[in-house]
Amino acid sequence: ECASGVTGEILKPTVSYENDRLVIRADVARTPSAAANCQGNNQVPATVTLKEPIGQxxxxxxxxxxxxxxxxPVCDLLEKWMP
Structure with missing residues (x-):
């Protein structure tokens, strides 16, 4: 959220394997500063290694x-990718 334009360390993503979807959670470590503005920050890529094929x-x-x-609005389309 508010991190004065700096993206924190990306923590290890987790994946919930469900019958019809894979739910991916990628958190970022909090910054140590208590006072920060909310100017936004850069998107940072993360690699997710799956234990199962995506399939359908x-x-x-x-x-x-x-x-x-x-x-x-970013969640208006729940599925980020469909087979």
Whole structure:
């Protein structure tokens, strides 16, 4: 969220394997500063290694299922990729 334009360390992504979708959660470590502005920050790529093939399942961002972003336009399309 508010990190004065700096993206923190990307933590190891987790994947929930469901019958019809893979829900991917990628968190970022909090910055140590208590006072920060909300100017936004760069997108940073992350690599997710899957233990199972995607098959016919959708890829879904956890933040659009059960996170603060649920009501934001980025989550208007729940599935980020469909086979």
């Amino acid at each position: 399942r959708a890829l879904v961002d956890f933040q659009c299922v059960d996170g603060e972003a649920v009501n934001y």
